[in-house]
Amino acid sequence: MQRYFILFFFFLWKFSVGQEVDLSSYNIIWNSQSNNSSESMPCGGGDVGLNVWTEKDDVLFYIARSGTFDENNTLLKLGRVRLRLSPNPFHGGTFKQELKLREGTVYIEAKNEEISAKINLWVDVFAPIVHVDIAADKPLQVTATYENWRYQDRVTKGKENNANSYKWAPPGDVIAKKDIVGYEGSSGVLFYHRNKENTVFDVTVKQQGLDSVKKKLFDPLSDLTFGGFLIGEGMQQAGETSGKYQDTDFKGWRLTTEKPTKKQSIKIYLHTKQEKSVDTWKKELLLLAKTKKDKGATVHNKEWWANFWDRSYICIKPGSKDTSDIDWQMARNYQLFRYMLACNAYGVYPTKFNGGLFTYDPSRIDTAMTYTPDFRNWGGGTHTAQNQRLVYWPMLKSGDVDLMKPAFDFYRRILSNAELRTQTYWGHKGASFTEQIENFGLPNPAEYGWKRPVDFDRGMEYNAWLEYQWDTVLEFCMMILESHRYTGANIRPYMPLIESCLQFFDEHYQYLAKKRGRKALDGDGQLVLYPGSAAETYKMAYNANSTIAALKTVTEGLLTLPDTLLPSSRKAEWKKMLSRIPPLSYRTIDNRILLAPAKLWERVNNVESPQLYPVFPWGLYGVGKPGLDTARNTYQFDRDALKFRSHIGWKQDNIFAARLGLTDEALRLNRLKLSNAPRRFPAFWGPGFDWVPDHNWGGSGMIGLQEMLLQTVGDKIYVLPSWPLDCDVAFKLHAPKQTTVEVEVKNGKVKKLIVKPASRRSDVILPESTNILESSNNIK
Secondary structure: OHHHHHHHHHHHHHOOOOOOOOOHHHOEEEOOOOOOHHHOEEEEEOOEEEEEEEEOOEEEEEEEEOOOEOOOOOEOOOOEEEEEEEOOOOOOOEEEEEEEOOOOEEEEEEEOOOOEEEEEEEEOOOOOEEEEEEEEEEEEEEEEEEEEOOOOOEEEOHHHHHHOOOOOOOOOOEEEOOOEEEEEOOOEEEEEEEOOOOOHHHHHHHHOOOHHHHHHOOOOOOOEEEEEEEEEOOEEEEEEEEEEEOOEEEEEEEEEEOOOEEEEEEEEEEEEEEOOOHHHHHHHHHHHHHHOOOOOHHHHHHHHHHHHHHHOEEEEOOOOOOOOOHHHHHHHHHHHHHHHHHOOOOOOOOOOOEOOOOOOOHHHOOOOOOOOOOOOOOOOOEEOHHHHHHHHHHHOOOOOHHHHHHHHHHHHHHHHHHHHHHHHHHOOOOOOOOOOEEOOOOEOHHHHOOOOOOOOOOOOOOOOOOOOOOOOHHHHHHHHHHHHHHHOOOOHHHHHHHHHHHHHHHHHHHHHHHHHOOOOOOOOOOOOOOOEEEOOOEEEEEEEHHHHHHHHHHHHHHHOOOOOOOOHHHHHHHHHHHHHOOOOOEEEEOOEEEEOOEEEOOEEOOOOOHHHOOOOOOOOOOOOOOOHHHHHHHHHHOHHHHHHOOOOOOOOHHHHHHHOOOHHHHHHHHHHHHOOOOOOOOOOOOOOOOOOOEHHHHHHHHHHHHHHHEEEEOOEEEEOOOOOOOOOEEEEEEEOOOEEEEEEEEOOEEEEEEEEOHHHHHHEEOOOOOEEOOOOOOEO
């Protein structure tokens, strides 16, 4: 089914793309080798990511793939490959390593007085295969070494467990189990990890008192096997080796060419599957290697990447060669991060907010963390929706709705588990998704808490930050609805998810009210959302505005769907629920009316600004909408919002400012957000509050820049709502109703405005001060 989905969008692009975009100035080019893995370059496709770098005359790359979770829910890398050429063109002479965005490849060339060579690394978008193509002007010896640091069991202690689901509270020793690695045939290395019995799934089910329904629960970890097969035609076994890279010892299995050659191709075939028999898994992997031919693969991949880039773009000061210009950097880094997201276009699991597929040796981020390359902070199989959402919201306007499927499917797979826990604990219906859930839909065991009062509600996390935070899933529900509004996508498979999430709030808060007293609703016949939570910040909240805005927006979104997706009988029920959602709360500071975080709250626990969530993500306030002054007052005068203001990590102040039409403030914050990271690759931001590369940092930067350029209110399309017109920009972005908007601003004038379909041109609203060249052929 996944393959048909990929091919559908592939052919859709071929017939829908517009003018080719020149991205060559955004390619990253290095003319010297790297010092270590922190100076690596991302490369990928499909659901595979590589960190590529050249160090001490060797080319190295880490391999990562979506969904490679071990027994402890650590997202394991699949190893490291080292390439050595002899004679070695990297020793002395000239060097160039380039990320070619339009082709999705990393291209390396080196030349000295003795020999020159070119290496092209790329990943097949349509199959899990890593390609390494080598060409030289003279015959050379190629040695490829597969390096693995999991050649034996390792005990993980202390902060190293932050990479798995046990985090700071393991119930006993945590052991990272070894991989199986060895030669296969005469010219290949086969490697894999197979999860042993009793994974963190089993531990969590027992901890949370769900053994009675265990057989009904979805378990993604049992019998999970993942790995690959490295092979090179004309290569032979060259013996094992060992060593230490950065802080971690490893073993290596070498292949070398039988004789010197001018051309050499190396491939790594990957396979991930829950399979009862490891022999069956191995046969499937080797069959892939035997039957998957290269015919047409290079061409199809180049077409995929070219069409991907033609969907949308943002270029600030196009044509500029001043790479130090902060505004030029904003657009270049926007494109680089979008490329990183596309490397997991078709993953089984969502792109992880805390590093995606591109983490590297952790001591290069924090010298105290001398752990293996598998480390990332805040877990591997743990899903933190408050962070993950920022990775996926920008895909609507960038036209990458197909890239959102892994996130939507993640929730669809675990829906039954979330409903089972609701039924088991409280006896009512609806899906209860806590913040910090595992890839099997139950709360993270460390956040759930091991030392809990005996009489504490078994369905609750015993956690001061996360208690009663149920509403983050509603953002993904809204993204699903928006994907339909933007593209007309078939969202029928996700309708049970959306309805079940809303049903949980309706039934659970009536359930809680009845536990407190006789009535299920307040005096106005509305839900009492207490206890609640306004993000992780305002705790034990009464009617949190972030939750009210979420329930209102998602419910209203449901009601706009055609009867083919939601029959009128169901709409009648959701209209009743809509009438039970309480209104937003406000407060007055210095005689100004502001949005409140909630009606009441007991304490402040974190540094988020959920009082502005009615602006983003919920869009109840903003440019072209009533009450703009109230929302601006909240941004400018709310004391907590001012105290919490920042551009770092998942902070969204840049988005709030853009949506409120605060041009100077939006520009200031987006410049900070999207300027070069303090690393060799300019989009490896972080760690912020999380890890490197910080994907919710990049995602929030993308959203903020998009919102400066294009916003929608109903059918109206606001172009340049928060953009300084004295700054040249060219962009193509997407709007609802399968609409694209292409704009070019130069010297303060709009030189291009192309809206497709043309019928949507009348819905476009430009700033009153805009000087538009109506005589241009590009205005249509």
